[in-house]
Amino acid sequence: MSLFMRNYKPNSLATVYNVKLWRLNSTTADSVMKKDDNEEEEFRVLDILKKKDRMQRRVVRRADIQPDRADRMALDQKWGNVWPGPKTFHPSSVPLPLRQGYVSKGQAPPGKKANAELMKIPNFLHLTPPVIKSQCEALKQFCTEWPSLLNSEEAIEKHYPVEIITSDYCHASPSIRNPLARVVTLRFKLSTLKLDKHSRDKFIRLVGERYDKETDLVTITADRCPVRVQNLDYVNYLLTACYHEAWNVEEWEKEKTEEDMEYYEWNNNASKKSLVNWFMRTKNEFKELSEDEYRSFDVSVIPNAEGYKDAVSSLMNDGESDETVRKYGDSVRKLLGLPEKKVV
Amino acid sequence: MYSNVVVPRQWTRFACLCRSLTTIEGQKLPQTSKSSDGISPPPRIPRGPTDILQALAATVGNDPTAAHYKYHDDPYLIPLSNFRKRAYALSAEAGRKAAAWIRDEHAELFTTRVFDPPTKIKTPYSNADPKIEAFSPKPIYNDESKVTEDDLKYTIKNALLEDSMTVFKLLGGVGSVNEELKLQFLQLLCFYNEKEPDSLEWLEERWFSANMRERQAATWRLGGLADQIFESMDPKTPEAYCAMIQGMAKYYQAERAHNMAQEAISKGIPLSTSVYNALIGCIGFLKEGTALRIEALKSLLGQMNDQGMSPNNETLSACLRSLSAWGGGKVLQQMALQVVAEFKQIGIQPGLAAYYYLLCLFCKERGPRFDILSTIITELEKQESLDAKEPADTNFFITAMGVCSDHLQDINMAERLHAILMKGDNYKLVGDAYKESIYYRHYVTVACRHAPFEKTLELLDTLIPNVYVPEPTVMEEIIKTLEVGGAGDRLAQTWSQLVVFGHGKRVKLVERLLEAMINTYSGQEPEVQSKIRAAAADMLNFGQAVSEEQETKDVRTPVQKLSATAVCSIIELCSDTTDKADPNWKSVDEALRRLRREEAAGVPARPQALADVAQKAATIGLPGIAATAVTYLAECGFEEAMSASVQVLGTMLNRPVQEVETLLTEQHSSLAGSLHPAAQAVAEAYNIAKTGGPVLQDRERSSSSSDSDSESSSDDE
Known part of the structure; x- marks a missing residue:
């Protein structure tokens, strides 16, 4: 490519001007007229569609057109001066042998002149690496130093847990206002809030679908007020209100039964009861335990009970899958002291 | 209309940081660019609303291949002559003016607010938000408008002079406007002398307007509105006096201004420094003779001192302006130096305008050489940037360059x-299009005459044609330089430049160029030589096209014709080829025909060149051309015709010279049938040259229809 470009532009700096003649084309006109005379003598054909006339319409071309300025450009010029801002592609200013467009069989793609394909696509000729570099240098005077302790993604997340997302719009119109600019989105990780089990559960119930379990992100969007500042205040208010509400424990919340549980709590369920009963039976203790005693029974005294507990919980909470069932089976084998399942 | 962009987390975090930055901005924090605790962002570096744009703009230099950015970047739309530059820029501005007219006349069309919810609303005001005063419709005042004092305030503030006069009249004239407003109005009237100023809005019009030098005559309107208002004011405040005196002095009503100043002083009314500056500026209209004038200047400065007014920058330039306007001479020059030295003592440095007046005073075209410019330049080089303070500042660079040249x-x-002018944004001091063009005329001229050749070429490449299009005189200078430098390919290019710059019809320039081409031709590379030949042939075609155009259209001024010498030069250049099929021979033929049709002024200066061409054409095997050349020589009565015709015939017939001579002295009628038409024409030419009149004139040459270059078998009888 580079070799081709060098060949393409043989002009050195010394001869900046191309020596192409900016000439008048009067000789071509003469030759055209001569040709007409010759054709007159041939057998005349009835030309119903007047095709001949249409073909012969001569395009009047201006004589004083200079050659492309791309031809005159020095090899060591600063491209940023030639193409300082975004604009539509123009073949006479770009000294590159570009080609683009539909390739018919056995032909090269159309060249850069009069090529709508090249004009359609957005170009980044104004953002070449040296230009970006020099622009960054120019903007450095307005930049402050990055806080030294915010050196990692984790540190940033730790110190600035709340994100506010807004959009600004730029358009050509007498008014620079855009109603979409009022929308404010607040986003944070739920784990960064100080919540206990109950309040976390309540918080999640309060925000509803705004909480994404996969990423642990809570996203609150407000667009009901006409101005961005109001929406910003509003999302902050929503966050505060939800947080404090989550910590409140209402009287009726104590009436929560096993049916209301949002997840499977092994300690409260029959599985633990059976395990404890089985354990005590193996110890030959026959005691009648109350509900609370069952619930607070420390299963760590039972060998391998922790694994069993986890397996049952995950089977109930995460749903039945090969993985959970296998884990359940293994834990039961361990608990009962049965041999490992043989892999056939 | 708007695409939703998914914002990655990090970006928004950054945005969040920025936002917290803005909240911190309100508080007063110590200005360090470092974070205090390593976590919170450091305080924002204060910046203006356009600082970032300016910083980015500073990274863009200028591109010598591109036209000014006000023109379209397209070969068809880049203007290459001064006429086109002006026409294109003013056309674009005419479009803007038309749009502004629509906006003002039909302001009601621009009141729909598209974006405010809910959808479109008609409002009584313009739809712009935020409202930018410069873009909003201007009110139109006529005799029926209902106006208030606010309208008068508005028109005065925006210097809409004619509108303000209308409003003033509608308000009831002199009697019914309060004193404060009346004073403001008076100041406006005095500043502009009741004449509508050029609008600041139309940059191109100002740039191209040809106000070369304001008229130095008493243009102050006597008994105008300003005088009426001043009369009606009671009591007459010092401000009113100052405005009136300055207005009169500005428009050269010197005597009245001075009388009024005396009146004010006798009444004990204090006058401002700028009043004295204005008075100093028009001393010349008051007194005759250098001595009296200097006396008056001194007494005015003394008066200023008595009143306790301290002089400023403008006082200095006003003094120098007066001094420079009074002609030259040792006395004035001494006085000027004295004034500058005294002002320097009280700490006032001369500005650009003062330097301009000094240059005017010292560096006369036919005066002794004064090298004050080097001191001025050294002084200016020390300054970081130059500010425009008064209108005369823009005269400095053009005058200084003129002095250099x-x-x-x-x-x-x-x-x-030039380096000073290019530094920073000093280029604003170049003035307008006219001054810019003169500036570069001087610069290019001095470069052509005194700079090393390489450097001149470099300069020409950067300036021409996008910054500056050379005028015919400068073009001649350039051609001369190229000729001396022996740059053949540049000369070939110069022809196309002449065409593009619109100088193609200037015969004098074209002839000069041809002469330069002839002089440099012999030492060039073959490739360059062919370029020069092509250019020469093109000149011929261009001349043809122009004369054809003249015939078809009704052109008022007749096109000048190239002189015969120039056409000869073209012939000489084009004939420098040994290839018979070279298209340039066609041009040679055409040029010869033109010579014979007497479409060229005068006769060739070097007939020998034509004789050589004829000889060469005969050698190559183009007898038609050879015959035409010889015939032309004979018809013009040149001595060379005889020898040339003999030689040409000798070459044609492949015989030695003596034999041909004897052949020619024989009976003509016997030759007529046997010779080839071209050879016959040559023989005829010989006779014309010998006898001074054609012998075979009666004989028709109709049989010689094959008298063209295509005939190749010529050397057999």
């Missing part, structure tokens, strides 16, 4: 001056 003839000085 005509007075000092010093290229180094010119380069230093």
Whole structure:
């Protein structure tokens, strides 16, 4: 490519001007007229569609057109001066042998002149690496130093847990206002809030679908007020209100039964009861335990009970899958002291 | 309309940081660019609303291949002559003016607010938000408008002079406007002398307007509205006096201004420094004779001192302006130096305008050489940037460059001056299109005459044609330089430049160029030589096209014709080829025909060149051309015709010269049938040259229809 470009532009700096003649084309006109005379003598054909006339319409071309300025450009010029801002592609200013467009069989793609394909696509000729570099240098005077302790993604997340997302719009119109600019989105990780089990559960119930379990992100969007500042205040208010509400424990919340549980709590369920009963039976203790005693029974005294507990919980909470069932089976084998399942 | 962009987390975090930055901005924090605790963002570096744009703009330099950015970047739309430059820029501005007219006349069309919810609303005001005063419709005042004092305030503030006069009249004239407003109105009237100023809005019009030098005559309107208002004011405040005196002095009503000043002083009314500056500026209209004038100047400065007014920058330039306007001479020059020295003592440095007046005073075109410019340039080089303070500031660079070129003839000085102009945004001081063009005329001229050749070429490449299009005189200078430098390919290019710049019809230039081409031709590379030949042939075609155009259209001024010498030069250049099929021979033929049709002025200066061409054509095997050339020589009565015709015939017939001579002295009628038509024409030419009149004139040459170059078998009888 580079070799081709060098060949393409043989002009050195010394001869900046191309020596192409900016000439008048009067000789071509003469030759055209001569040709007409010759054709007159041939057998005349009835030309119903007047095709001949249409073909012969001569395009009047201006004589004083200079050659492309791309031809005159020095090899060591600063491209940023030639193409300082975004604009539509123009073949006479770009000294590159570009080609683009539909390739018919056995032909090269159309060249850069009069090529709508090249004009359609957005170009980044104004953002070449040296230009970006020099622009960054120019903007450095307005930049402050990055806080030294915010050196990692984790540190940033730790110190600035709340994100506010807004959009600004730029358009050509007498008014620079855009109603979409009022929308404010607040986003944070739920784990960064100080919540206990109950309040976390309540918080999640309060925000509803705004909480994404996969990423642990809570996203609150407000667009009901006409101005961005109001929406910003509003999302902050929503966050505060939800947080404090989550910590409140209402009287009726104590009436929560096993049916209301949002997840499977092994300690409260029959599985633990059976395990404890089985354990005590193996110890030959026959005691009648109350509900609370069952619930607070420390299963760590039972060998391998922790694994069993986890397996049952995950089977109930995460749903039945090969993985959970296998884990359940293994834990039961361990608990009962049965041999490992043989892999056939 | 708007695409939703998914914002990655990090970006928004950054945005969040920025936002917290803005909240911190309100508080007063110590200005360090470092974070205090390593976590919170450091305080924002204060910046103006356009600082970032300016910083980015500073990274863009200028591109010598591109036209000014006000023109379209397209070969068809880049203007290459001064006429086109002006026409294109003003056309674009005419479009803007039309749009502004629509906006003002039909302001009601621009009141729909598209974006405010809910959808479209008609409002009583313009739809712009935020409202920018410069873009909003201007009110239109006529005799029926209902106006208030606010309208008068508005028109005065925006210097809409005619509108303000209308409003003032509608308000009831002199009697019914309060004193404060009346004073403001008076100041406006005095400043502009009741004449509508050029609008600041139309940059191109100002740039191209040809106000070369304001008229130095008493143009103050006597008994105008300003006088009426001043009469009606009671009591007459010092401000009113100041405005009136300055207005009169500005428009050269010197006597009245001075009388009024005396009146004010006798009444004990204090006058401002700028009043004295204005008075100093028009002393010349008051007194005759250098001595009296200097006396008056001194007494005015003394008066200023008595009143306790301290002089300023403008006082200095006003003094120098007066001094420079009174002609030259040792006395004035001494006085000027004295004034500058005294002002320097009280800490006032001369500005650009003062330097301009000094240059006017010292560096006369036909005066002794004064090298004050080098001191001025050294002084200016020390300054970081130059500010425009008064209108005369824009005269400095053009005058200084003129001094470099005509007075000092010093290229180094010119380069230093140009470097100052190019520094920072000093280019604003170049003035307008007219001044810019003169500036570059001087610069290019001095460079052509005194700079090393390579450097001149470099300069020409950067300036021409996008910054500056050379005028015919400068073009001649350039051609001369190229000729001396022996740059053949440049000369070939110069022809196309002449065409593009619109100088193609200037015969004098074309002839000069041809002469330069002839002089440099022999030492060039074959490739360059062919370029020069092509250019020469093109000149011929261009001349043809122009004369055809003249015939078809009704052109008022007749096109000048190339002189015969020039056409000969073209022939000489084009015939420098040994290839018979070379298309340039066609041009040679055409040029010869033109010579014979007497479409060229005068006769060739070097007939020998034509004789050589004829000889060469005969050698190559183009008898038609050879015959035409010889015939032309004979018809013009040149001595060379005889020898040339003999030689040409000799070559044609492949016989030695003596034999041909004897052949020619024989009976003509016997030759007529046997010779080839071309050879016959040559023989005829010989006779014309010998006898001074054609012998075979009666014989028709109709049989010689094959008298063209296509005939190749010529050397057999």
